[in-house]
Amino acid sequence: MMELLSKYVEFKNGKKRPISKGIIPVYGGNGILDYTNTANMQSGVVIGHVGVYCGSVFLVREECWVSDNAIKAMCKENMDLGYLYYLLSSLHLNERRIGTSQPLLTQNILNNIEVEIPELAIQKKISSTLELLDEKIKLNNEINNNLEQQAKTLFKSWFVDFEPFDESFVDSPIGTKIPHSLQMVQIGSLSHILETGKRPKGGAVATGVPSIGAENVKRLGEVNFASAKYIPVEFAQKMDKGKVHGYELMLYKDGGKPGTFIPHFSMFGEGFPYDDFYINEHVFKLDFGDKGFNEFCYFYLQTDYPYNWLANNGGKAAVPGINQQDVNSIWIYHPDNPIVKEYCKWVQPIFTTILRNCSQNVKLSQLRDALLPKLMSGELDVSDIEI
Template identity: 55%
Template sequence: MKLLSKYVEFKNGKKRPTSKGTIPVYGGNGILDYTNTANMQSGVVIGRVGVYCGSVFLVREKCWVSDNAIKAMCKENMDLGYLYYLLSSLHLNERRIGTSQPLLTQSILNNIEVEIPELAIQKKISSILELLDEKIKLNNEINNNLEQQAQAIFKSWFIDLEPFSNRKPSDWSVSTLGNVSIMGAGGDKPQNVSPIKTDLYKYPIYSNGLSNEGLYGFTDKPKISEESVTVSARGTIGFVCLRHIPYVPIVRLITLTPKTEIISAKYLYLWLKQLHITGTGTTQQQLTVPYFQKTEILVPSQEIVTLFTTTVDPIFEKIWANQNENEKLSSLRDTLLPKLMSGELDVSGIDL
């Protein structure tokens, strides 16, 4: 066993520049912005402080690493892909110091003891894991394209009114979100929570976070079983998600369950996606149920809502199928990761 400092150079990031450009700026939760200068050519970005302390991001291009993150750069005989998966397997968040404000330091990282295989073995291990991550990435790209298709159809029908000679039909009306949906606010987190999905804890818990559509964990009983929509009410206000699996919403999240005799969840979701949703307040903006209920929404005839929903249903079914495949691929990757890193799975005989 040797210290991680033998293989990796760690440096704190710097305050992000104000200039704009095409070079990504990384923080503890991923890309924050884009600038025109870089302070790392390639490496792994590690969340240094706060809720994202210990998160890791593989970066194979030049970037700027901000002051709430740490740069990890390969020394001799260290493969970058292997370094990323190694750091992912070390549960860095559990090595933090501090309670109210978690912190990860260069000293903590430098003094982690590791056993590193020869470079050829490193490359084989990272190649196996990267094949899974590349498939996950491809599925996400396909889903982004499918989502854009659904939004384009919605815009054509209900914003530009192209199928209706660019005029609102006389049997359509304008109503409010409070009239077309049952709106509520998320509550406290459930008593029974698991960070991973199990046979017992299979229902997702969602918060107002952006990462992984706000997934907080899993629990044993859902609060909402119908297809519905959630909107973040604090932080990044107006982050809209369509929910088709029974779930539990928690604080800082507004839920909208459509009255299906008026509109569908998919129509409601796509309507909200094209809105600029804002909250109230000066020092700390928030979106409240009474305020949001007053928001106007176009209500087409039931016949058109049904026709539209039938049109976009296959798009969302494909999106959900890809998400389900990604869940299985992620589970396989996470199962293989510790076994490959520990040498329990021997890859020396694999030809890649």
């Protein structure tokens, strides 16, 4: 039987966030914004209320402060919190908004949504089933963050603090002192591929071969599938540049506000984010033909000298961005150095594990998203499932 959502859920607008600082998270329409020392919700679902994040949903099982650009959704009797979160996720709330220039989702809209709610025991089985998938995704992300931090920490120890080098230091081309055995060369003097891809005239199409743009070169393991773009299969087959084979270093090439360029780097592979895909003209693919040295370069380019070099050069352009000369001019430690080689060998299984976890997360997310509407509609019966 269809019933109003308001029978099971209490909706309230959030309030302007406090100035005070603390450990209690402050939620807005795009997730955690800050931390404070007071709460206005003990647990519930946070819903984006206004703007670009209108209709977003976040499950919160702890006390928090919900800001004035979000709505609190709290369970009444006979409503499971986990089920409420997945129910709201399945309702495509962003499509129920009003307004054009400033999208808005109101309590009135939410209260008057009609739904069919199963008994509490069934709700809990549905939420438990979906939570198993989300918990595995969360665990993989935690493992990946830990592994990347380990690799970054060791890189800093060896190639910023130079702890393994028990030798004299000499002047370097970048104006710092480095171990005399750690030779520096410009990227342009090393054998490498540096190229972009492209999209056809008229831009991306609705289906075809995935094409990654600068918006998805943020950091290792991060891709926004909602922004997916495609190029025609025939167009991709004729391209001689821009295909991603895996473990190449991706550089954010151009974009941003005039006068400001913020470098970003990423790496794809092991079927993440797609088995077969290309980059567009706003992304550089840098490949030294050596997975380990590409991974070394991922961390190296985030250190002060190369990062600032790219930021400064990119910010000078009329349209913020870097060119091939900017990249080829960067000084880097020679890949033949024994300690560089040792790091490259050590870091390879780290990146492989991270990328395989990312690939698994894509499959788990697809499974969850396929199950969600079927479980919510009752098409899949979970009454006999033991969780």
